[in-house]
Amino acid sequence: MSLEARRARGTAARRDGRRAEVWAAIWLMAKGYRILGFRLKTPQAEIDLLALRGRVLAVVEVKRRVSLAIALETVTQDQRDRLRRAGATLAARRPGLQDAAIRLDLIALAPGRLPRHSPDAWNGA
Template sequence: MTDARPEQAGKRRAAYRRGHRAEWLALAALMLKGYWPIGRRVSFAGGEIDLVVQRWNTIAFVEVKARSRRDDAREAIDAAKKRRFSRAVRSWIGHNPWCTSMTFRADAVFVGAREWPAHVADAFTIEGL
C-alpha cells in the first residue's frame, strides 16, 4: 500500500509556488498601471488579502487568482471567499486610521499560464463597508 500524502504535499507546494508567482506578476502589472504596493499577503480576522495597493486617493484590496486558463480563474472567487476577504479588509482599515478619507475598492487580478494578468477594478463589493 502506498502513501498518497507525499504526492498531496507536492501538489500543495506547487500550488503555493504558483500563487506566489501569480501575486508577483499581478503586482508588476498593477505597478505598470501606476499603483504602489502597501501590503502583500496581509492576514486579518481569519481572512487574507493578497495585495493592498494605492493609486492617488484609492486603496485597492486585490484578490489574485491563478489557473491554467485565465477564464477559469475568474470563476474561483466564491461567496465564502468574498466574506473572508471583506472581513480582512474591514479589519485592515480599522488598523490603519491614516486611510479613513480614502476610497476603498475590491479588485481582482486573474492570471493564466502564458497570459498577461487581467486586472478587474471593483470586481466585487466589500461586504459591510
C-alpha cells in the same frame, strides 16, 4: 495519491501562487499602484495584495486560472464579504487609510497571457 505526492503538489501550488502574486504586484505597480502588503492575514481573511492608488485602497485577489470568467467564479460571495471586511479592518488601523475608498479587485493570470486586472471585479456583489 501518497502523502509525499500530496505534499509535493501542495508545495508546487504555493510556489505558483506566490509567483502569481509577484506578477500581479508588478502589473499593478506599472499601472501606478503602490503595494502596501502581500498575503496579509486578518481575522476575517487573508488578503493576497493590498494596493493603493490615489484614495482607492484595492483589496486584490489573485487567481491563476485558464480564463477570467473562471477566476471570477472561484471567489465566492462569502469570500468576497470576508475580503471587504478584512480591507476595512486594515484601513481602520492605518491612519493614512481611514478615509480611503475600499474596492475589491481581481487579477487573473492565465498561461501564455498578460495579467488581467478587473477593478471592482464584482461591482458590489
